[in-house]
Amino acid sequence: MIMTVKLYDYWRSSSAYRVRIALNLKQVAYDSETVDLHPAVRAHLSPSYQAINAQMRVPAVALKEGVFGQSMAILEWIDETWPTPPLLPRLPLLRLRARAFAQTISSDIQPLNTPAVLDEIRTRFGAGQDGLDAWYAHWIRRGFLALEADLPSGPGRFLFGDAPTLAEITLVPQMYNARRFNVDLTDVPGLVDIDAACRDLPAFAKAAPEAVRTP
Amino acid sequence: MIMTVKLYDYWRSSSAYRVRIALNLKQVAYDSETVDLHPAVRAHLSPSYQAINAQMRVPAVALKEGVFGQSMAILEWIDETWPTPPLLPRLPLLRLRARAFAQTISSDIQPLNTPAVLDEIRTRFGAGQDGLDAWYAHWIRRGFLALEADLPSGPGRFLFGDAPTLAEITLVPQMYNARRFNVDLTDVPGLVDIDAACRDLPAFAKAAPEAVRTP
Structure with a gap:
């Protein structure tokens, strides 16, 4: 070990x-x-x-x-x-949902907003800072709205029960990026609540x- | 079931x-x-x-x-x-490596080349077809060269032993996209070989x- x-x-x-x-x-x-x-x-x-x-x-x-x-x-x-x-729920369906939630962030949002990608857009297509900021916010909002529309409704304080999973572990850093770039979060209140609950935990803090x- | x-x-x-x-x-x-x-x-x-x-x-x-x-x-x-x-090797280190190989494709290449992303670049930044083609090839080549530089050297016909894993399951579709867009593959011969070996299997074909x- x-x-x-x-x-x-x-x-x-x-x-x-x-x-x-x-x-x-x-x-x-x-x-x-x-x-x-x-x-x-x-x-x-x-x-x-x-x-x-x-x-x-x-x-x-x-x-x-x-x-x-x-x-x-x-x-x-x-x-x-x-x-x-465990970082995943026990039931197969919930494992699928928790991994899919995480992947919506790790594949559909975060890869589009890395410094390397923003550099390439600036260099190849002559994007200015306003255009890049709008691009950055676009992918966060698109992904977050999809997640908010399909939040699990089960019992428990977190998305998939009483403990955070890969879903929250990817959500909280993405929320940090969203706040850092002043992305509007008013229409994703469920994500805002989960993020706040997680950030109260010592492991996240x-x-x-x-x-x-x-x- | x-x-x-x-x-x-x-x-x-x-x-x-x-x-x-x-x-x-x-x-x-x-x-x-x-x-x-x-x-x-x-x-x-x-x-x-x-x-x-x-x-x-x-x-x-x-x-x-x-x-x-x-x-x-x-x-x-x-x-x-x-x-x-199984779609993953048995040993923890090889599971990590197979998933990381797959993620290099599923996070670092494929999300940057979806139709939705190409549309946004065209609309927001006025990119033309040549610029989009170069962008498409850039992310494939960057990811493929990283994978080729670090190919596993273990025994077995496939990347992580005698059966394909998540690594090959993500590689083969990405190679299809690379060929479809005429991306240069001459300097990733290891990936080309693995792709060909997989495409001979009925499950892939x-x-x-x-x-x-x-x-």
């Missing part, structure tokens, strides 16, 4: 934030090594980081067999490696960008 | 193609209901489909509890519902767009 995970991390990366939440929920200790994604630094593109992680992305976990990235794959690995508390911020 | 799955499907959707492959590998019978995504039809945006699936996307599976989308969540649900043959094409 691994006792301490080494995480290549950046305080403002919403994908890294997911992994921090999951490790905290499992009470797994981790050492965070900052890879500064700030546009003025771009440490993830440095030769030294490329030698460590050919994908040149954050987050990634360092295991004795190598360094492995992709946040949603890491979340499933965390859940299989440390089964308690300790993982928040403002709690782990590096200079 | 569900005996026949109803799949909302479109022959050319690479995400639907993933689900068809998985169902075939499990030898699970399914009824395919076409949702015509062609730009001249856009049946997924019709009120009748919206009433069925609020997310207005394909693929989706119809269960007695409702209609549920998101291909990667559906793949995990298929694997949990029909465990044989029966799921291919040309095999299931609707008018």
